[in-house]
Amino acid sequence: MAEQQQFYILLGNLMSPDNDIRKQSEEAYDTIPGQTKITFLLQAIRDAACAEEVKTMAAVLLRRLLSSSFEEIYPGLTVDMQTAIKTELVTSIQTEASPNIRKKVADIAAELCRNLLDDDGNNQWPELLKFLFDSVNSDNVGLREAVISALLQTMEDQTNPRVQAHAAAALINFTEDCPKSLLIPYLDSLVQHLHVIMVAKLQELIQKGTKLVLEQVVTSIASVADTAEEKFVPYYDLFMPSLKHIVENAVQKELRLLRGKTIECISLIGLAVGKDKFMPDxxxxxxxxxxxxxxxxxxxxxxxxxxxxxxxxxxxxxxLGKEFQQYLPVVMGPLMKTASIKPEVALLDTQDMENMSEDDGWEFVNLGDQQSFGIKTAGLEEKATACQMLVCYAKELKEGFVEYTEQVVKLMVPLLKFYFHDDILLMGALATSAESMPLLLECARVRGPDYLTQMWHFMCDALIKAIGTEPDSDVLSEIMHSFAKCIELMGEGCLNSEHFEELGGILKGKLEEHFKNQELRQAKRQDEDYDEGMEETLQDEDENDVYILTKVSDILHSVFSSYKEQVLPWFEQLLQLIVQLVCPSRPWADRQWGLCIFDDVVEHCSPSSFKYAELFLRAMALSLCDTSPEVRQAAAYGVGVMAQYGGENYRPFCTEALPTLLGVIQSPDSKVKENVNATENCISAVGKVMRFRPECANVNEILPHWLSWLPLNEDKEEAVHTFDFLCDLIESNNPIVLGPDNANLPKIFQIIAEGVANESVKSEDACSKRLANVIRQVQGSGGLWTQCVAMLNETQQKAIQDLLNTA
Incomplete structure (x- = not known):
């Protein structure tokens, strides 16, 4: 109790007009551990006897703590302590008599809730949402409507422009995080209010020159349009004239930010409403x-x-798509100038570094021996953005961007060699540089193979070296992914013997590092300091490692698909490491990706792959009924490619695997969400065995069951294989598939319609024409056509018509 009283005095002194007292109090406050601060601050907020100004300071400090130091403090608290904080905040909102304090406590709860949203937008404090929903007024208005209403009321408070601007900023955050489906019911009210406020603030700008609120309102409109997408079309004409007026007239230097934000708003609205609506403007x-x-x-x-x-x-x-190409001559000059900004770097000793402040835009990396590497970050954000835009142009315009590929490649490739890049913006530019490589090759194709090869040679060495040296896992994974895409695009002959030698050594190193890191993590789990916080860190590290493993698999896939069996002697240096991945004792992700690599060996190197069969067949067989659906999926795919490509030697394994596949498909939980992809791969594999290795299956017995499992809705690639086989069966008038007197045709129509509706079959797929021909043949048969169509719902009927129109 005495400690708490001392803390109240400390809070009071933090507001002292005496500079010395306030400074001493700030220093004392800074020495208190984070968890203790939280305990004392919560106690001050809920203490009815505490003076309101002290409670106010406590609320401000607690919100600041959760805002600035959340990651450092909150995850380290016990679960009981985290629960207690949430409970205390909710209780204070309910019981606090002072509207001022209650509002500040609500702000703290909002800050905590914001930090407890994960990367997918999932709320880790659902009790707060329930409390807020339960606490809305007697009209039973939903939480989001209440939030929007409160923000709009604050925005309309003409007496305090700064508060208006803050409310607009809060609305921006709200709409950016708000799912489209939850925003739409309130869209009309929201938009009408925003229009009224914008018109008022535009007049205020003209009459008084004030612009702060208008800047935020324009960004709010952009954010709403971005979330609402095509639902914003009815409001387009309400805003566009005023927005264009701002861009035309806000030419003074002090209005540059407003003009920039308005340009952003117009382009976001255009993207939201689509080409048809935007084209007149x-x-x-x-x-x-x-x-x-x-x-x-x-x-x-x-x-x-x-x-x-x-x-x-x-x-x-x-x-605009291809129509944008005409503007490139105007756009590219300034864009390249911005993308070409060279970060200012320096190697400094300790004394030099002390003379350079981070406030001047310098960031430092300690290199040891009293030396630091400094990088000036000014301009890096613009550089990173410009690089992203170049990628956008290459992606959208393809061959229309060919005139600029050479200068963009010369800009992007050197970025891969910049090794000191702790700055997050420069890391973004590096990742963008890697992403651009396959896109630029695709643009350059139009100029013929010689030009394409010349460009690839300029990229290739830098990409391979970057894979070997890049320390950041996010950037590394992007480089590896892009390298794999480039090899797929360039095909056989794109790598010489030196490339293969260097790449083999790098991939071997990545796999060995993967196993070593796993051993180190297991050792840390035996440490006496091991706790929940450490386990979370170890799991994050594990996820990063597995992600790099997926990229190793990507690169091997691209090499196998391009070079086929001629690359097997090179692959043998990695073989024992891949075998190690599929050991039953390994984590499921290792086994999944190890099997995927062997799947590629079988698919692209058969029948030469059989010489390695004793190294993976047993693991493949065991994995067909693994507890992990990802492992089952990889194993089932393997059976399918053995049947399709493996040759005679794999026949016994296909025969042996078939009953297991059927058992997995027919298990009661085979179609639940987490299992469906694995199950669909099993269905596809059964189809491939019947199609390519009919001697391994009792086809007549299995076919009726197989037909009842169609269509595949989740795995689009495997769906195409099943439709190809279905076409074979129909075109050969298979009596089991068609049934007596074509009795099964209505069911077949449903399968086809469902496949088209779910985009499991697309117009560019070769089987779509074959399926359309089946439909057309029935079309001419009168009563049978009527009977088939009658079995379809409205969506399915439309899908059949779409197929006939496009295939």
Missing amino acids: ASAVMQLLLKTQTDFNDLEDDDPQISYMISAWARMCKI
Whole structure:
């Protein structure tokens, strides 16, 4: 109790007008451990006897603590302590008499809730949502409506522009995180309010020159449009004239940020409503952008319009598609200039570093021996954004971007060699650089094989070396993924013997490091310091390692698909490590990706692959009924490729595997969400055995069951295989599939319609034409056609018509 009283005095002193007292109190506050701070601050907030100004300070400090130091403090608290904090906050909101304190406690709860949203938007504090829903007013208005209403009321408070701006900023955060389905019911009210506020603030800008709230309102409109997408179409005409007016007239230097945000807003609205709605304004908007672009060279380097312009151009490219190509000559100059910003770097001793402040835009990496590597971050955000836009143009315009591929490649490849990049923006530029490589090759194809090969040679060495040296797992995975895509695109002959030698050594190193890291993590689990917090860290490390393993698999897949069996002697240096992955004692992710690699060996190197069969067949057989669906899926796919490509030697294994596959498919939980992909691979594998190795199966007995399992809805690639086989059976008038007097045709129509409706069959798939021909043959048969169509619902009937129109 005495400690708590001392803490109240400390809080009071933090508000002292005496600088010395306040400074001493701040220093004392900083020495208190985070968990103790939280306990004392919560006690102060809920203590009815505590003075309101002290409670206010406690609430402000607790919110700041959760905002600035959440990751350092909260995850380290016990579960009981975390639960107690949540309970205390909810109780205080219910019982606090002071509206001011209650509002601040609600802000703390909101801050904690924000931090407890995971990367997928899942709320880890569902009790708060339930409490808020239960606490809404007697009209039973939903939480989101209440939130929006409160924010809009605050935005309409003309007496306090700064509060208005904060409310608009909160609305932006709200709509960015709000799922589309939950925003739509309140969209009309929200948009009408925003329009009223925008018109008022536009008049205020004209009359008084105030712009702060208008900047935030424009961004709020952009955020709402971005979330609402095509549902924003009815409101398009409400906003576009005013937005264009701002871009045309906000030309003074002090309005640069407003103009930039408005350019962003227009492009986001255009992207949301789509080409058809936006096109009448597209020409005028493009002229406005072009005018700004023409003046680009006159803009100062720190002009906020630059980054908004760069992003807006990329959105216009997405909207206009190939029609955007005509604007590239105007756009590319400034974009390349921004993307070419070279970060200022320096090797400094301790004394030099002390003379350079991080406030000046420098960040430092300690290299030991009293030396540090410094990088100046000014301009890096613009550079990273510009690199992303170049990727966007290459992706959208393809061969239309060919004129610029050479200069972009010369810009991107050197980025891969920049090894000191702790700065997150520079890491983003590196990842973007890697992402661009296969896209640029695709653009360059139109100029013929010689030009393409020349460009690939410029990239190849840098990509391989980056795979060997890149320390950041996120950037590394992007480089590996892009390298694999490049090999698939370039095909056989793209790697020489030196490339293979270097790549083999690198991949061997990655696999050995994978096993070593797993051993180290297991050892840490035996430490006396091991706890829940450490386990979370170890699991994060494990996920990173597994992700790199998936990229090793990607690269091997691309090499096997390009080089076939001629690459097997090179692969043998990795063979024992891959065998180690599929050992029954390994974690499920190891076994999954080890099997995937052997699947590729069988698919692309058969029948030569059989010489390794004794190393993986037993693991494959055991994995067909593994507890992990991912492992089952990889094993089932393996059976399918053995039947299709493996040759005579794999016949006994296909025969042996078939009963296990049937058992997995027919198990009661085979179609639950987590199992469905594995089950569909089993169904496809059964189909491949019947199609390519009919001697391994009692086809007449299995076919009726197989037909009842169709269509496959989740695994689109395997769905195409099943439809190909179905076409074979129908075209050969298989009596079991068609049934007596074609009695099964209505069922077959349903399978086809369901496949088209779920996009398991697409117009570009070869089997779509064959399926359409089946439909057309029935079309001419009068009564049978009527009978088949009558069995279909409206969606299925539309799917059949779509198939006939497009195939």
